[in-house]
Amino acid sequence: MSVNYEVLSNRAAPTSETKLKTEKVNLxxxxxxxxxxxxxxxxxxxxxxxxxxxxxxxxSFLRLFNRMNDLIIGARVAxxxxxxxxxxxxxxxxxxxLRKRVGMVFQKPNPFPMSVFENVVFGPRRHGKTNRHELxxxxxxxxxxxxxxxxxxxxxxxxxxxxxxxxxxxLCIARVLAVEPEVILMDEPCxxxxxxxTLRIEDLMRNLSDDYTIVIVTHNMQQAARVSDMAAxxxxxxxxxxxxxxxxxxxxxxTNPKDKRTEDYIxxxxx
Amino acid sequence: MLQRGASPAxxxxxxxxxxxxxxxxxxxxxxxxxxxxxxxAVVVLLGVLxxxxxxxxxxxxxxxxxxxxxxxxxxxxxxxxxFGMLTFFAATLWVTLISTAIAVPxxxxxxxxxxxxxxxxxxxxxxxxxxLLAGIPSVVMGLxxxxxxxxxxxxxxxxxxxxxxxxxxxxxxxxxLPIIVSVSEDALRxxxxxxxxxxxxxxxxxxxxxxxVCIPGALSGIAAAIMLxxxxxxxxxxxxxxxxxxxxxVPLSPTEPMMPMTAAIASGIGNAVRGGLQYQxxxxxxxxxxxxxLSVNLIADRVLERQKRKFAR
Numbered sequence: 001m002s003v004n005y006e007v008l009s010n011r012a013a014p015t016s017e018t019k020l021k022t023e024k025v026n027l028x029x030x031x032x033x034x035x036x037x038x039x040x041x042x043x044x045x046x047x048x049x050x051x052x053x054x055x056x057x058x059x060s061f062l063r064l065f066n067r068m069n070d071l072i073i074g075a076r077v078a079x080x081x082x083x084x085x086x087x088x089x090x091x092x093x094x095x096x097x098l099r100k101r102v103g104m105v106f107q108k109p110n111p112f113p114m115s116v117f118e119n120v121v122f123g124p125r126r127h128g129k130t131n132r133h134e135l136x137x138x139x140x141x142x143x144x145x146x147x148x149x150x151x152x153x154x155x156x157x158x159x160x161x162x163x164x165x166x167x168x169x170x171l172c173i174a175r176v177l178a179v180e181p182e183v184i185l186m187d188e189p190c191x192x193x194x195x196x197x198t199l200r201i202e203d204l205m206r207n208l209s210d211d212y213t214i215v216i217v218t219h220n221m222q223q224a225a226r227v228s229d230m231a232a233x234x235x236x237x238x239x240x241x242x243x244x245x246x247x248x249x250x251x252x253x254x255t256n257p258k259d260k261r262t263e264d265y266i267x268x269x270x271x
Numbered sequence: 272m273l274q275r276g277a278s279p280a281x282x283x284x285x286x287x288x289x290x291x292x293x294x295x296x297x298x299x300x301x302x303x304x305x306x307x308x309x310x311x312a313v314v315v316l317l318g319v320l321x322x323x324x325x326x327x328x329x330x331x332x333x334x335x336x337x338x339x340x341x342x343x344x345x346x347x348x349x350x351x352x353x354f355g356m357l358t359f360f361a362a363t364l365w366v367t368l369i370s371t372a373i374a375v376p377x378x379x380x381x382x383x384x385x386x387x388x389x390x391x392x393x394x395x396x397x398x399x400x401x402x403l404l405a406g407i408p409s410v411v412m413g414l415x416x417x418x419x420x421x422x423x424x425x426x427x428x429x430x431x432x433x434x435x436x437x438x439x440x441x442x443x444x445x446x447x448l449p450i451i452v453s454v455s456e457d458a459l460r461x462x463x464x465x466x467x468x469x470x471x472x473x474x475x476x477x478x479x480x481x482x483x484v485c486i487p488g489a490l491s492g493i494a495a496a497i498m499l500x501x502x503x504x505x506x507x508x509x510x511x512x513x514x515x516x517x518x519x520x521v522p523l524s525p526t527e528p529m530m531p532m533t534a535a536i537a538s539g540i541g542n543a544v545r546g547g548l549q550y551q552x553x554x555x556x557x558x559x560x561x562x563x564x565l566s567v568n569l570i571a572d573r574v575l576e577r578q579k580r581k582f583a584r
Contacts, residue, residue: 066472096474104472110465112484122483123473172469179473 019044019183019213020065025079027060029072033241034060037079040232040247047205047214049228049250051221053265056234057242058217059107062185065215066102067095083183100127103176107188109168111160111175116143116152119160119171123179138178146174147204166197173204184208186216190223202227221266225254233262323561327554330354339555343521347539347549354552356559358521362436362529363560366511369440369525370447370504375497377444378451379486382493385452386459387481398456405449413513416442421514428526434516436529442510447500454499458492459485491575498571502564508533532556 020042027035035057042048050058060069067088069075080087088098100123111119120139121129129135139156143149148170152163160171169189176184186205190198205214205227218224224231231254232247246253246262257263331339334354342355381401385394420441421433428437462485470480486493516528517538530538536553543550 068468068472071468071471096476099472100474106465106468106472108465110463110469112466112469113488122470123475126473126475126479126483175469175473 017044018042019083020215021080021082021085022061022064023080023082025064025077025081027057027064027069028074028076028078030074033239035064036237036241036243038234038242038244040244042213042215043230044213045209045211046229047209047216047227048230048232049224050215050217050232050234051219051224051265052234052242052245053236054219055240056236058234059187061234061242062187062215062217063104065183065185066099066104068104070095100179101181102183102185103179103181104185105169105172105176105187105189108192109165109172111163111168111171113159113161115157116160116163116171117156119175120178122175127179142174142178143171145177145208146170147200147207148174164197166193166200169193169197169201170204173201173208177208181212183213183215186214188217188219191219198223221254225250233257233259233265235261235265320558320561323554323558327551327556327558330548330551330555333548333551339552340559345519345535347543347552352548354548356532356535356552356556358519359530359532359535359556360559361521362515363505363531363533363563365436365522365525365529366440366443366515366531367501367504369437370443371497371501373441373444374447374451374500374504378448378496378500379455379493381448381452382455382459382496383481383486386456387477387485398453401449401452403449404445405453407446409446409507409509410513412442412446413510416510416514424526430526432516432528434514434528435526436515436522436531437525439511439515439529439531440504440525442514443504443507446507446510447503450503451496451500454496455489455493458489458496461492462488494571494575498568501567505560505564505567506533508537512537532560536560 018041022038022040025035025038026033038061050061052058063069064077064081065083065088069077077089081089083098083102086093112122114122117139120142121135124135124138129138140149140153143152148167151167152171155162160168163171169192173184173189190201193201202223205216208214209229216224216228228250230248231250233245233253234242235245236242246257246259248258253262254266257266334342339354339356340360341357342353343357344353344355345358346353385398389397416438417434421435421438423433424430424435424438424441425433428435466484466488467480470484475483511531512534515531515534517530517534518528519530520527522529536556539549539553543553
C-alpha cells in the first residue's frame with residue numbers, strides 16, 4: 001500500500017523463548033464478552049505491540065497479564081494466561097507476587113501526590129525494604145534507568161506533581177522498575193504526551209527491552225511500527241467482543257499483512 | 272428587525288449589547304449575594320466573640336486570669352466568692368481526649384471499610400443508618416448513658432458510681448462517630464481511582480493501598496471530619512450534664528465523676544444573677560471554650576496546610 005511505516009527491523013529478531021502466553025482466553029464483564037478466544041505468545045525481552053480500533057479490548061487484554069481486571073466487579077476469565085508456563089489465574093497464585101513481576105504503566109501519568117523519592121520507593125517499601133541507604137540506591141538506579149535522574153536528582157524531595165507530563169510518565173516507569181519486574185505492561189503510555197516526550201519514552205522502551213519483556217497497547221500505529229518487535233492486531237466482532245485478527249513480527253504485519261482487515265486498518269481505511 | 276428600518280447587523284449588535292448588560296447585572300447581583308453570605312459568617316463569629324468578651328471579661332477585674340484558669344475552687348456564692356475553673360477545664364480535657372481517642376480510630380476505620388472494602392449494596396444501607404445516628408437528640412443519648420452505659424462502667428471498673436468522665440466520653444464518641452464516618456468516607460471516595468490502580472499494579476495489598484494511598488490522599492477531608500467530631504465533643508452539653516457525674520473536684524482519673532465546662536455553664540447559669548459576678552464568670556468560661564474550639568480549628572488548618580504543601584495536591 002501507499003502508506004510507509006518506518007519499521008526498525010534492523011534489530012535482532014526476538015528470541016524464540018516465550019515469556020507470556022494466552023491460550024484461548026475469553027474475558028467477560030458480567031454477561032458482556034470483551035475478549036474471545038485469544039491465543040498469543042509474547043516473546044521474552046522484546047516489545048510486543050497491541051494495536052486496534054477503540055473499544056476492541058486492547059486495554060482489557062493487557063490487564064489480563066497483571067490481573068488488573070480482578071478489580072472490576074463481575075469480570076471473569078476463561079482460558080489460560082501464563083507467565084513462564086505458570087497459569088496466573090490459578091487459585092494458588094499470589095496476585096501481589098504476580099504484580100511485582102509484572103509492572104504496569106498507565107495511559108495518564110499517575111504519580112502519587114508525594115515526593116519524587118517517595119514515588120520511586122513506594123513499591124520497594126511495600127515489599128519490605130526500609131533501609132534508607134538501600135532505598136536511596138534504588139531511587140538513583142531506577143531514575144537512571146528511566147532516563148530521568150539528571151533532570152530530577154536535585155529535586156527528589158519535591159512533589160512529583162510539579163514535574164512535566166513526560167517527566168511524570170518516566171517517573172511512573174522508574175516506579176515500576178524499582179520493583180524489579182520481569183514484564184512491563186504499558187497502556188497507551190504516550191497518549192497524554194507531546195511528540196518530544198513521546199520520542200523520549202520510545203527511546204527508553206527500546207533500551208529497556210534488552211532486559212525486560214514489554215507489552216504496549218497503542219493507538220498510534222507509527223509508534224507500534226517504530227518500537228515494537230512483534231505486533232498483534234485486535235478487532236471487535238459484531239457483538240463487540242475483541243478478537244485477534246493477526247499476530248506476527250512487526251515488519252511483516254506492517255509491510256506485508258496477511259489479513260485484509262489488518263491491511264485496511266494500517267492503511268487508514270478505518271479505525 | 273427589518274420592519275423597524277434598521278439594518279439587521281445594527282439591530283443584532285444592539286440586542287446582544289442589552290443582553291450582555293443584563294447578563295452582567297445578573298452576574299453582579301449573584302456575586303454580591305454570595306459575598307454578603309460570606310460576610311455574614313464572619314460578622315456572626317465576631318459578634319459571638321464580642322458578646323462573650325463583653326459579658327465575661329469583667330470578671331477579671333475581680334479575680335486574676337491566672338487564678339481563674341488554674342484555681343481549683345469554684346464557690347460562686349460563698350463570701351467572698353472564688354472562681355477557679357481548673358476542675359471544669361480538666362474535666363473537658365479528659366472527656367474530649369478520651370472520646371476522640373475512641374471515635375477517631377473507630378470512625379476512620381469504619382469509613383475506610385465502607386469506602387474501600389464493603390460491597391456497594393452494604394455501603395448504601397450502612398451509611399444512611401450511620402448518618403441517622405447523628406440525628407439522635409443529645410438528651411436521648413444522655414438517657415441511654417444513664418440507663419445502659421453507666422451501670423456497665425460501674426461494674427467493669429468497680430466504681431461507687433457509674434456516672435463518670437469515661438461514661439460521658441463513651442457517649443460523646445458515639446455522638447461524634449456519625450460525622451467522622453460520613454465526612455471521612457466522602458473524602459476517601461473522592462481519592463482518584465488512578466492512584467489505587469497504580470498502587471495495586473506495584474504489588475501493594477488492599478490494606479497497604481488504603482493505608483499508604485487512600486488515607487493520605489483523603490487526609491484533608493479526614494482531618495476536617497476529626498475536627499468536626501472533636502468540636503462536637505468539646506461543645507456537647509446535655510449528655511455530659513446527665514452522665515459525667517458533676518463532681519466539683521479536679522478529676523485525676525477518667526473514671527471519676529466530673530463536670531466539664533459546658534455542664535458547669537449550663538447548671539450554673541440558672542442561679543446566676545444577670546450581670547453579677549457568677550454570671551460574668553460563666554461567660555468567661557464560655558469565652559475560653561470558644562477560644563479552645565477556635566484554636567483546635569486553627570491548628571488543624573495549619574497542619575493541613577503543611578500536609579498540602581508536602582503533598583502539593
